[in-house]
Amino acid sequence: MMAATRGRRGPMLALLALGAVEMGASACRGPIVADQVLGVLAPDKPRVVLLRSAQNHLATLVTDAFLRDANYPVAVYTLGAEANPRSLELVLQALEPTILVTLGGEAMGFARSYFPNVPTVFALVMNDQASVLAHNISGIALDLPPFTEFSMYKMVLPRMRRVMTFYAPKKSKALIAQAERELKQLDIQLLAYPIHQASEIPGLFKEHAAEADAVWLLTDPLVMSEDTFEFLRDEATAAHLPFLCSTFEDFAYHGALMSVSVDFANVGAQAASLVQLIADDTQRSDATGVISPIGGRLVVNQAVADRIGVVIPPRIKPFISRLIMASE
Amino acid sequence: MTRSGVVGFCLALFIQVAPSWSPAAAPGGKKIVYFDPDSNYEAMPDIVAWINKHLATKLPGFRFLAVHDMKAFTKAVSESSAEYVVVPSAMLGPKAPFKLTPLLVSKGGGDVFYHKILLDRGTGPPTNLEGKRIATTASVRLDARSDDILAVLRGAGMTTTRAVVVRVSKDIDALLALSFNQVDAALVTPASLDVIREINPAAAQTMRTVWTSGALLRPPLCAVGEFENAETRAQAVAAFAGMGETEFGRNALQTMGIEGWVPFQKSMLKEDI
Numbered sequence: 001m002m003a004a005t006r007g008r009r010g011p012m013l014a015l016l017a018l019g020a021v022e023m024g025a026s027a028c029r030g031p032i033v034a035d036q037v038l039g040v041l042a043p044d045k046p047r048v049v050l051l052r053s054a055q056n057h058l059a060t061l062v063t064d065a066f067l068r069d070a071n072y073p074v075a076v077y078t079l080g081a082e083a084n085p086r087s088l089e090l091v092l093q094a095l096e097p098t099i100l101v102t103l104g105g106e107a108m109g110f111a112r113s114y115f116p117n118v119p120t121v122f123a124l125v126m127n128d129q130a131s132v133l134a135h136n137i138s139g140i141a142l143d144l145p146p147f148t149e150f151s152m153y154k155m156v157l158p159r160m161r162r163v164m165t166f167y168a169p170k171k172s173k174a175l176i177a178q179a180e181r182e183l184k185q186l187d188i189q190l191l192a193y194p195i196h197q198a199s200e201i202p203g204l205f206k207e208h209a210a211e212a213d214a215v216w217l218l219t220d221p222l223v224m225s226e227d228t229f230e231f232l233r234d235e236a237t238a239a240h241l242p243f244l245c246s247t248f249e250d251f252a253y254h255g256a257l258m259s260v261s262v263d264f265a266n267v268g269a270q271a272a273s274l275v276q277l278i279a280d281d282t283q284r285s286d287a288t289g290v291i292s293p294i295g296g297r298l299v300v301n302q303a304v305a306d307r308i309g310v311v312i313p314p315r316i317k318p319f320i321s322r323l324i325m326a327s328e
Numbered sequence: 329m330t331r332s333g334v335v336g337f338c339l340a341l342f343i344q345v346a347p348s349w350s351p352a353a354a355p356g357g358k359k360i361v362y363f364d365p366d367s368n369y370e371a372m373p374d375i376v377a378w379i380n381k382h383l384a385t386k387l388p389g390f391r392f393l394a395v396h397d398m399k400a401f402t403k404a405v406s407e408s409s410a411e412y413v414v415v416p417s418a419m420l421g422p423k424a425p426f427k428l429t430p431l432l433v434s435k436g437g438g439d440v441f442y443h444k445i446l447l448d449r450g451t452g453p454p455t456n457l458e459g460k461r462i463a464t465t466a467s468v469r470l471d472a473r474s475d476d477i478l479a480v481l482r483g484a485g486m487t488t489t490r491a492v493v494v495r496v497s498k499d500i501d502a503l504l505a506l507s508f509n510q511v512d513a514a515l516v517t518p519a520s521l522d523v524i525r526e527i528n529p530a531a532a533q534t535m536r537t538v539w540t541s542g543a544l545l546r547p548p549l550c551a552v553g554e555f556e557n558a559e560t561r562a563q564a565v566a567a568f569a570g571m572g573e574t575e576f577g578r579n580a581l582q583t584m585g586i587e588g589w590v591p592f593q594k595s596m597l598k599e600d601i
Contacts, residue, residue: 029433065495069474069493069495071474071475135527145508147504147507147508148504151500151527151528152500154528155500155523155526155527171517174358185528185531186527186528221504249525263496263497265370268492268498268500270494272494273461273492273493277461277493280459282490291510292494292508292510294463294494294501294502294504294505294510294511295498295500295501295504296501297370297497312580315519315523316523317520317582317583317585318368318498318519318582318584318585319370319498319499319500319520319523320368320371320497320582321368321370321497321498322371323371323578323579323583
């Protein structure tokens with residue numbers, strides 16, 4: 001791995017000084033220009049190119065956090081719809097990157113096609129794609145571990161012991177097994193009910209709701225639908241049961257008590273630390289490979305809390321990412 | 329649709345938005361700029377909105393805005409002609425880019441001072457951070473980058489060769505990462521450790537405090553530049569000191585993890601590291 005850092009450094013230095021790379025008109029549809037260039041080349045620093053599939057809100061959050069924490073030179077490029085991959089390949093080859101950071105599936109696909117031998121750190125990639133990885137790829141997954149998610153829920157509901165959920169065995173069996181294992185560490189029992197169609201949920205809910213302290217909507221394609229969300233939200237609220245939702249904070253805005261989603265600024269910081277670990281050649285199997293996102297965005301709906309009689313402890317308010325007030 | 333497909337579809341719904349609390353989004357009027365590297369960055373839109381609603385009744389004509397790094401702070405103060413700032417106490421020292429006169433200091437846990445503690449999982453020599461990942465919200469000194477944070481720990485006698493700092497949005501993220509073996513150490517406030525003790529006592533028991541910082545003065549409210557109108561200054565001081573009097577002010581205080589504001593005294597600076 002370190003051999004890759006011993007290449008010529010002249011081109012990178014020149015390009016970093018210019019802040020942009022331009023290709024001849026015959027080679028591409030227009031000049032390929034770095035979005036951002038950070039840092040000064042040093043012999044003991046990795047040469048990092050951050051490549052984004054597109055410039056959007058999430059990519060910007062991850063990029064900003066990555067650049068904040070990177071203490072090595074970084075050139076940022078965006079693949080975009082207009083980019084000619086061959087031209088971009090030439091531009092990046094000239095930079096002689098020792099580590100690539102890719103944000104998004106297309107950027108990772110580009111990196112694997114054109115730079116398979118350059119160690120790559122990915123983020124914002126669907127986990128299905130991330131599961132087929134080469135030895136020199138590390139990255140941050142898109143799914144939060146249930147341990148993290150429920151640790152945050154438990155800050156608001158410290159006495160929560162039994163949580164009811166519904167899942168499609170074909171899709172979410174592994175997630176349920178992981179959740180049962182991890183929630184034990186938090187002294188929480190998962191009451192998981194397998195379903196084969198969403199229409200089974202109302203009957204199961206009515207039969208078992210009294211046994212639960214809370215209801216969890218997990219990220220399962222069969223369960224995470226508008227109809228199921230609205231049913232569980234309304235029934236849980238009527239029964240004064242906290243309704244907890246994975247992945248999207250919009251659920252909390254639309255009447256769930258809480259949601260926990262990925263904190264993309266944390267993801268950027270994690271990517272920066274992964275690059276440093278790879279550059280240092282630490283070979284730590286627990287620190288590289290595909291790792292889970294750190295922490296999460298806890299969004300709590302105060303109006304729902306008031307309605308179902310949940311008192312949010314004031315001491316945990318500094319750890320809530322967003323508290324939706326009754327007036328909103 | 330697969331599980332990841334659900335995630336992908338919903339991610340595609342995200343749209344680009346300008347933060348409503350940033351200087352760029354702040355309308356005209358006199359400004360109060362907030363910069364605290366130890367704050368919960370994610371909660372900033374709420375904090376700013378609540379303080380502005382509080383100020384609307386207590387200090388009309390002023391807008392409260394927040395920035396998240398030193399560069400943005402310098403720009404916001406110089407370009408928006410801020411009259412007051414809330415900043416880390418380290419800014420009162422020689423590094424201060426502006427003349428600042430401290431007026432009030434925030435108080436939390438009954439104290440105007442706080443500490444940072446470095447926790448690990450209780451294995452190996454406590455002073456050896458070699459090759460370890462350290463999660464932290466920000467700094468124990470003003471606007472510290474990763475290298476500066478490691479320098480502070482080296483100054484405390486620790487080995488930091490190839491140690492990597494992972495900066496996270498809030499203290500609890502750092503402690504959950506430590507609990508879940510995503511990092512090897514966490515530099516946090518004791519209040520966050522109390523929360524972990526409650527939600528996961530077994531994990532808290534495995535954590536070991538390997539370093540405690542000196543007393544850090546909580547962020548003061550300061551006047552910027554030369555002495556302005558005494559009446560306005562008295563109004564600003566009263567508006568902040570009275571944050572507990574309105575619902576919006578109380579919301580902001582709780583989310584900032586403080587109870588209120590007390591008058592600044594010069595002797596407070598001597599205890600700062």
